[in-house]
Amino acid sequence: MKELVNLIEEIVELCYQQKKAEAYEKINLFINEIVKAIVELPESKVVEINGILQNILSAMEENDIVAVADLLEYELKEKLV
Amino acid sequence: MDTEKNVYEANMKALQLYRRDICEKLERQEKQKFFEIDTCNIEAAKDGSEILYCSKGDKVYYLNSKYAPLKEAQTWAKKCEVKNINQISIIFGMGNGMFVKALLERIPVGNTVIVYEPSKEIFELVLKKIDLVELLKNSKLRILVSGVNEEELYHLIEREVNASNFYHQNCFVLPRYGEIFPCEYGKFISEMRKAEENAYVQEITLIGLGKKSIKNSIENLKYILDGKSLKNAKETMPPNLNAIIVSAGPSLMEEIEILKKAKGKALIIAVERIVDLLLENGIVPDMIASADPIKAVPASEKMQDVQMVFLTTPPCNPKLYQKHKGIKIVCNNGGLYQNLCLTTGIQEDMVSSGGSVATFVFGVLISLGVKRIILVGQDLAFKNGKSHAGATQGGDPWRMKIEVEGVDGTTVITRQDWAMFKKDFEDRIENNPDIECIDTKNTGAKIKGTKHMSLAKVLEEYCKEEIPIQEWLKEIESVFKESDRKKALQELGLYRDELKETIEISNEAIKLCEQLKDEKGNEDSVEKLQNLTEKLTDMRSRILINDILYGYTTEMQAGVSNLESEGDLWESTKGIFEKTIEVAGEMREDLKEAIREIKEYFGEE
Incomplete structure (x- = not known):
């Protein structure tokens, strides 16, 4: 989880x-890693995280890179620590 | 509500104090419709900061982070960090000012930030709701707002860019601004590139021609001291005199027969390039004008047999001065000429030569107080691939070609340097609303602010009467009387002494640089070096070597960021003093010869 948090910090700075381009590359990596990591978490938390990940994908579709950073830093990070 | 009112009042007070131009233009403007966005507003972020959002169609765009806008701005500014001195950072978008403020905190003293806000509505909204006082007070920051003062972008960049920072410019776009304002962004980029290219051309010209200009000015001193006064010409000019500037554009060939009829009825001033062709066609202009240090001399031998006043500046090609026989009006271009005026107590208006000889003549006519200026052959565009009247080919194929609006509403092809001259004309016309400027060509680039009329019609309407132009020109008084000339010679002698001293001081400075290079950071030596530099800067003769050293030092400054150690710094400083010795020695010899020639020319001891 600590590695994921570090990765979030890198992504936020890039966003x-x-x-x-660099941010999206790292986001792909992050999503691959988090999918693997959340299987160990309680289901209620997984639902919450999935909801946030959906919002992140929507922000990416909207081309709103700042919103992506905000969701990672201020919504998702706290669920991982 | 009260707080909002206070914020707005404080911002407007700061605008009035520090950004008067924006304040006045904002007040004068009528309310405009939103362009590129439908609405804009402010709300509070999760950390309490005020953030901007705007709507466009059914989409809402946030211009800051909704959670931590300050952190976002500070992180953004980190990538924009500026290490070089004298660097320019240009930002597209001002938003709520947070990003600009964060960037300003990271840039060194002496650097400039230019910010261009593409939405007047956003700027006005922010003025009402967000405290911008600190930003408005910041002297490193230049603010441009579309629909308010965006036309200044071109001049601002042209003014700020020089050889030392051309390769150290950064352009940043605030988040989402490029996406929301594609039209404004395109306009901004295009205007910025044009200004940068022009600034670069001007800078390279100054560096390239700096030495030639000053050497010519020294060589031409005897003619300068024998020149006639523009001030006196103004005082004695016949009333209601109209002036025709004859340039070398291809359209001139269509008007050459009509132009003959203007002789004696309007002041005809021809640029040097077209004199041969005019003389071959039986037209003797009243004046021939040249301001170019390296321009070719007209070939026609007829030039020596006719009465034409030579209108020029000190740096003009000495061969042209020598070939022209007769009255010369040498205009005060500042520098050496202005120093001689100050020494003798003479007052002659300074004339800005602009980029071309035609813009120089335009400047002279403004100084003379001529109220109607007629442009002939001022095409500033190619015609059937030809660049000039009588030319057999396009000329200067290496120059970049661009499209501009034509005088007949079509698009015409011009050169980058001509586009710059066009802009120069337009600025001068705009700044002199009491002058009527008529453009007579049928083809070529449109010069905004001019009235379009055929030469035949102009002559019929405005140039009916005979005017004693030749009598006026013959009676113009000299600038320098005999006593003034003696004072000027004394001043030139003083320059020679100072140049000798310059060499001695520079030798001393070189020794200090060598010491500093070895000892590194001896404060006493640094102080001594500063004192010597100040002594050199204060010398009046500095005017003779400044432009040449400028070219040398700006090229060096461009590489300052690459210096690897303090030793390198003192080595490069030593290089400047070595160059100073070389230039001062050369100018001292040139002055010696010029003083000898002046004495010979005026038959003095």
Whole structure:
């Protein structure tokens, strides 16, 4: 989980700096890793995390890279620590 | 509500104090419809900060983070970090000011930030609701707002960009701004690139021609001291005199027969390039104008047999000065000429030469107080692939070609340098609303602010009477009387002494640089070096070497960021003093020869 949190911090910095290509590359990596990691979490938490991940995907579709960073940093991170 | 009122009042007060131009333009403007966005508003982020959002169609765009906008702005500014000195950062979008503020906190003293807000509505909203006082006070920041003062972008970049920072510019776009304002963004990028290219061309010209200009000015000193006064020409000019500037555009060929009829009825000033063709066609202009340090001399031998006043500036090609026989009006271009005026107590208006000889003549006519200026052959565009009247080919194929609006509403092809001259004309016309400027060509680039009328019609309407132009020109008084000339010679002698001293001081400075390079950071040596530099800067003769050293030092400054150690710094400083010695020695010799020639020319001891 600690690695995922570190990865979030890297992604947030890239998103706030509008480095979209690098950010999206790391987001792909993050999603692959979190899917593997959440199987160990209680189901209620998994539901919450999935909801946030859905919102992140919507923000990506909307091309709103700052919203992606916000959701990762202020909604998802606290669920992982 | 009261707080909102206070914020707005404080912002407007700061605008009035520090950004008067924006304040006045905002007040003068009528309310405009939203462009590219439908609405904009402010709400509180989760951390309490005020953030912006706007709508476009059914989509809402947030321009800041909804959770932690300050952290977002600070993280964004980190990527924009500026390490070089004298660097320009240009930002598309001002938003709520948070990003700009974060960037300003990271840039070194002496650097400039230019911010361009594409939405006047956003700017007005932010003025009402967010405290911008600190930003408005910041002297490093230039603010441009579309629909308010966006036209200044071109001049601002042109003014700020030089050889030392051309390669150290950064352009940033605030989050979402490029997506929300595609039209404004395209306009902004295009205007920015044009201004940068022009600034670069001007800078390279200054560096390239700096030495030639000053050497020519020294060589031409005898003619300068024998020149006639523009101030006196203004005082004695016949009333209601109209002036025709004859340039070398291809359309001139269509008007050459009609132009003959203007002789004696309007002041005809021809640019040097077209004089041969005019003389071959039996037209003797009243004046021939040139301001170019390297322009070719007209070939026609007829030039020596006719009466034409030579209108010029000190740096003009000395061969042209020599070939022209007769009255010369040498305009005050600042620098050496202005120093000689100050020494002798003479007052001659300074004339800005602009980029071309035609814009120089335009400047002279403004100084003279001519109220109607007629442009002939000022095409500023190619015609059937030809660049100039009488030319057999396009000329200068290496120059970049661009499209501009034509005088007949079509699109015409122009060159980058001509587009710059066009802009120069337009600015001068706009700044002198009491002058009527008539453009007579049928094809070529449209010059905004001019009235379009055929030359035949102009002559019929405005140039009916004979005017004693030749009599006026012959009676113009000299600038420098004999006593003034003696004072000027004394001043030139003083420059020679100072240049000798410059060499001595520079030698001393080189020794200090060598010491500093070895000892690294001896404060006493640094102070001594500063004192020597100040001494050099204060010298009046500095005017003779400044432009040449400028070219050298700006090229060096461009590489300052690459210096690897303090030792490198002192080595490069030493290089400047070595260059100073070389230039001062050369100018001292040139001055010696010029003083000898002046004495010979005026038959003095």
